[in-house]
Amino acid sequence: MAGRRALKAVLIDLSGTLHIEDTAVPGAQDALNRLRKSSVAVKFVTNTTKESKRNLLERLQRLNFDLQEKEIFTSLSAARSLLEQKQHRPLLLVEHSALEDFTGIDTSEPNAVVVGLAPDHFDYQTLNKAFRMILEGAPLIAIHKARYYKRKDGLALGPGPFVTGLEYAADCKATVVGKPERTFFTQALSDLGCSPSEAVMIGDDARDDVGGAQNAGMLGILVRTGKYRKGDESKINPPPHLTCDNFPDAVEYIMKNLDTSH
Amino acid sequence: MADAGWPGCSKSLKGVVLDMCGVLYDSGEGDGVALPGSVEAVKKLKASDLQLRFCTNETQATREKFVAKLQRLGFDICVSEVFSPAPAAVAVLKERGLKPHLLVYDGVLPEFDSVDKTNPNCVVIGDAAEKFSYQNLNEAFRVLINLEKPVLFSLGQGRYYKETDGLKLDVGVYMKALEYACDLKAEVIGKPSPMFFQSVLNDMGLQPSETLMIGDDLVNDVGGAQHCGMKGIQVRTGKYRASDEKHPTVTADGTVDNLAQAVDLILGQRGH
Numbered sequence: 001m002a003g004r005r006a007l008k009a010v011l012i013d014l015s016g017t018l019h020i021e022d023t024a025v026p027g028a029q030d031a032l033n034r035l036r037k038s039s040v041a042v043k044f045v046t047n048t049t050k051e052s053k054r055n056l057l058e059r060l061q062r063l064n065f066d067l068q069e070k071e072i073f074t075s076l077s078a079a080r081s082l083l084e085q086k087q088h089r090p091l092l093l094v095e096h097s098a099l100e101d102f103t104g105i106d107t108s109e110p111n112a113v114v115v116g117l118a119p120d121h122f123d124y125q126t127l128n129k130a131f132r133m134i135l136e137g138a139p140l141i142a143i144h145k146a147r148y149y150k151r152k153d154g155l156a157l158g159p160g161p162f163v164t165g166l167e168y169a170a171d172c173k174a175t176v177v178g179k180p181e182r183t184f185f186t187q188a189l190s191d192l193g194c195s196p197s198e199a200v201m202i203g204d205d206a207r208d209d210v211g212g213a214q215n216a217g218m219l220g221i222l223v224r225t226g227k228y229r230k231g232d233e234s235k236i237n238p239p240p241h242l243t244c245d246n247f248p249d250a251v252e253y254i255m256k257n258l259d260t261s262h
Numbered sequence: 263m264a265d266a267g268w269p270g271c272s273k274s275l276k277g278v279v280l281d282m283c284g285v286l287y288d289s290g291e292g293d294g295v296a297l298p299g300s301v302e303a304v305k306k307l308k309a310s311d312l313q314l315r316f317c318t319n320e321t322q323a324t325r326e327k328f329v330a331k332l333q334r335l336g337f338d339i340c341v342s343e344v345f346s347p348a349p350a351a352v353a354v355l356k357e358r359g360l361k362p363h364l365l366v367y368d369g370v371l372p373e374f375d376s377v378d379k380t381n382p383n384c385v386v387i388g389d390a391a392e393k394f395s396y397q398n399l400n401e402a403f404r405v406l407i408n409l410e411k412p413v414l415f416s417l418g419q420g421r422y423y424k425e426t427d428g429l430k431l432d433v434g435v436y437m438k439a440l441e442y443a444c445d446l447k448a449e450v451i452g453k454p455s456p457m458f459f460q461s462v463l464n465d466m467g468l469q470p471s472e473t474l475m476i477g478d479d480l481v482n483d484v485g486g487a488q489h490c491g492m493k494g495i496q497v498r499t500g501k502y503r504a505s506d507e508k509h510p511t512v513t514a515d516g517t518v519d520n521l522a523q524a525v526d527l528i529l530g531q532r533g534h
Contacts, residue, residue: 119396119397120396122395122396122399123392123394123395123396124391124392124393124394124395124431125392127394127431127435128428128429128430128431131422131429131431131435132428132429135429147442147443147444147445148403148407148443154404155403155404155407156400156403157396157399157400157403157439157443158443160442160443161399161403161438161439161440161442161443162439164438164439164441164442165431165435165436165438165439165442166435167438168421168434168435168438169421169422169431169432169434169435170421171421
């Protein structure tokens with residue numbers, strides 16, 4: 001249809017967008033099915049670094065979402081490719097449950113520091129150890145730099161503050177591999193055969209989901225669920241292409257306003 | 263002026279300000295250890311006609327306990343000569359009617375006894391060391407993120423310091439973490455805040471140009487003092503690293519091996 005932007009792929013954030021911990025956002029499963037009936041490709045992109053892809057898949061399937069493991073692209077996947085490419089042996093500050101995504105990576109005599117969301121590792125002792133390694137020249141790799149995330153008991157610090165602290169301590173700059181890095185979004189789209197201008201990102205984090213995607217040349221839709229707080233849409237420039245109440249509303253908008261017909 | 267540089271400038275000095283940890287002693291198990299020659303160097307300064315003050319960002323103990331520790335290490339020092347961030351913070355909190363949530367080392371808590379801490383409307387962080395757990399930092403974060411106008415005070419902004427078993431992360435790291443998490447800028451109390459150096463100068467009744475600071479922290483001691491118009495000398499002890507001598511923004515007026523050497527150079531210039 002003339003005048004409507006051609007759409008080939010939709011990238012969807014998980015935590016806070018499709019579900020909050022073990023509860024699905026109401027209507028999200030049906031909305032995902034509706035999207036799948038059109039001809040657009042769907043990928044699930046997440047900075048939820050506590051969990052392996054397999055964990056994520058199992059949780060989403062338990063919540064009755066229809067998806068496959070190969071459709072999930074996480075910041076852990078992005079970190080692993082970087083480690084392999086540079087042949088680093090990492091000190092992994094990631095939660096136990098995420099370790100399986102690093103199976104086979106040599107971690108003896110570590111010469112790099114990888115920081116994910118790992119409340120159990122963010123004690124003074126462990127951060128001192130990481131700091132001393134970085135000061136000796138080990139690169140600092142951040143799976144992502146989210147400021148905080150939403151737990152059942154309220155907001156909680158993400159890895160970003162700890163990465164920022166280590167950067168300050170050792171006067172260095174971390175290599176960030178997750179959202180909102182441009183390369184994260186282009187890597188996620190790479191096997192779908194579409195350009196960023198033909199893709200939309202839906203998420204609850206204004207900077208990391210929407211801002212990052214828009215910087216990479218995609219459209220960004222912000223949903224008012226999960227970590228969303230009033231006024232978040234004005235934290236990024238340009239503002240989100242659209243801000244709407246939840247994932248089903250975002251799908252409704254896409255079906256009505258974008259050209260999903262090829 | 264021919265004598266504007268180091269150590270010639272010592273001739274016109276009227277006061278000396280010493281950083282403590284890394285200059286007088288290295289902290290660690292128990293009281294830590296006095297650096298060789300530093301007890302004697304303090305004695306020599308006290309016997310001279312120069313005024314002497316101590317200026318520390320130490321926030322793990324009350325001044326009384328801290329000074330008692332240094333006395334045990336052999337230093338001739340008393341509480342009224344020591345400037346530290348916690349009492350300065352208490353003054354600011356009272357002046358602005360703020361009630362703090364404290365993330366500080368247990369040992370320094372008594373300094374805040376006189377402050378109302380119910381329904382906190384700001385956060386004060388100090389060097390909390392092992393108390394910098396995820397949970398404690400998260401509590402401070404939640405106080406800030408739920409305030410309409412979050413205010414964060416940081417007792418110093420050091421990156422790291424040296425203990426006998428190695429380098430340790432300092433309060434600045436956690437200040438930066440909370441700044442990033444809450445998208446705000448902390449107010450620093452202690453070095454290198456100009457207000458803090460000024461309070462030391464006021465106490466001595468001296469002009470910055472008449473005063474010299476000796477420290478092991480290039481940015482906070484040397485840079486902070488220079489920013490106020492004082493001279494700043496760095497010692498090659500404590501957290502000193504060779505790369506400090508080619509730092510992009512801060513250049514010390516002089517670099518010496520240790521406090522003993524600095525004091526001998528100063529007093530030598532003055533004909534002692």
